[in-house]
Amino acid sequence: MEIITTHTKIDFDGMASMIAAHKLYPDAIPVRLRSFQPNVKKFLSLHRDIFRFQPIQRIPVDRIHRIILVDTSTLSIVENLAPILTKRDVDVIIYDHHPRPEHAIQANEAIIRNVGATTTILVQLLKEKNIPLTPIEATAMALGIYADTGNLTYNRTTAEDVEAVAYLFRQGADVTAIRRFLKVIFTQDQKRILYRLIRSAVKFSVNNNKIMIGAVEIEHYIDDLTLVTQRLADIEEADAVFCFYYDQQRDIVYIIAKSQTDNIDVGKLMTGFGGGGHARAASAQIPKGTLTALKARLYQQLKKVTVSPLTVGEIMTSPVSRISIDTPISEVENFMEKNQIHGLPITNDQGELVGIISKTDVEKARVNQLMHAPVKGFMTKQIKTISPQDTLDKAEALMIMHNIGRLPVLDAGQLVGIITRTDVLKHLYNKTTG
Known part of the structure; x- marks a missing residue:
């Protein structure tokens, strides 16, 4: 006897993975070890005649010779199967997207991939083998991927998850049904x-x-x-x-x-x-x-x-270019164009930060034909600053809150660097932003 099963409190990914595995192993019996989460229970109540999951109590466990385990490889999560999983004459095949724990279940074959949902792994195999799906099966599998990836928004979501969902929609997955069963109502x-x-x-x-x-x-x-x-x-x-x-x-x-x-x-x-x-x-x-x-x-x-978060001091530009308050606007414009920057801090004769000027300020001077005027007449004096020890998240929050593109970095009152929107975006997307 072959069975397909998953962890004890079955979520949509566990359910969908079992349905997908049953398409790959049609002779195996889908088995639930305990119960389903509330929304999964509602879905299965309506689809009871299509998707059947036998309770483990009805299975003659001594006759099991193969277990297809999906969405987990942790023994403690399938505790009532532990005596069977450790038998030498029982083949174990695992499909999972969780990192393998230190004391993982020993398997004859383990397909572990770093994707957002275990269902994604199995859908890829169904696609490769050209195994057809009904619209209801495709909907059930899409529910598994959407639920475990937060509607494809969680950090662990991959291109493979998106491609699997696209494939399921081509097989007829119903977005209205997906939205209805993913809706959460607090008890x-x-x-x-x-x-x-x-x-x-x-x-x-x-x-x-x-x-x-x-x-x-x-x-x-x-x-x-x-x-x-x-x-x-x-x-x-x-x-x-x-x-x-x-x-x-x-x-x-x-x-x-x-x-x-x-x-x-x-x-x-x-x-x-x-x-x-x-x-x-x-x-x-x-x-x-x-x-x-x-x-x-x-x-x-x-x-x-726990790792310390990235700080402003680790990614700021330092030393930072600066200009004096008496510099003409025309020189500021030339400096910005030459160095391809959009803003500059302004210091007084004592080297103290007194303002900041942006390309927008320079454009105002040009419109008013005042390019010869000193920068002190156009600079922003109400300056938002940050320290090198502050986190990058704080810098991002300040930029959004005050709609500004750069923050001078002060340490003990001294200008030591500058951090810009571009710096934040480079880190956010982990690539150079044009």
Whole structure:
């Protein structure tokens, strides 16, 4: 007997990966180890006659000789399959887009690719093998990719994910159905937990990264705590959010982590707690253990693995060109054109920063036929500055807030550099911006 299965709390990517794997392995039985997330459950309730998933309790496990495991390779996440997965006479094939954990399930074949969704890997194989899809199958698979990539907006989204979605649309995927089933509606339990998290959360800094930790006790398991954690991350201005949920009924602590920055790899952090996931989203569950002790343990791990964010001092232009307040506008224009720059800081006789002039200011002087006038009559005197120790994110925020293209960098009151929109864009897109 062959079975296809995934992690215990099945999301859209897990469901879609199982559906896609069943197209590749039509003799295998799709099996659920536990339950589906609420939106997945709604989708399957409507499509019950098309997509069937047998509960593991109905499967004679002693007859299983092959397991096709999708969207996970972590043993603790498929705990009720552990005795079978470790048997020598059972073949294991894994399809996954998560980084392989340190103690990964041993497999005869493991197809691991760095894409946004496991469904993408399987859709690529279906396309290569020219296996036809019905519009409903294509819709189910597109749901998996959209859900796990945040509608193709998460950082881990790749060109392969976009190409897979395009292929599924050519197979008839229905965008209206996708939008309907991806729509998230908060339950009263989720709203109550979110409110308690907001009230109890603690914020602190690790290596100049803003961290938020929330912890609540829950009387029973509540569906889709990942959604609650994501909403908290959206509301609060933090680089990473860690939520501890203590299930009193099961005596288990669920840790769900979300990162908004490359400086904090929550997947690596959760591996240390027996879980796993991506650099930006990960989780773990721990039998027993006090919340206080677990939070202290997380704090120690954060200090070890958190990377300091890029600072202004690391990418600013230094030394910086500057002009005196008595320089004629015509000379300023020539200097800008020669050096292909759009703005210049202005200093007084003591070398102190007193203003800044842009190409727009020069154009105003030209229109008024005042190119002979000194720059002090056209410079901007209300200057926004930044320090070398400030983060690049702060520089970006200041530029957006004040609609300015450059920030002089001051250290102990002295002009030491300048950072421009172009510098920010080069880092944002990791390439030279024209």
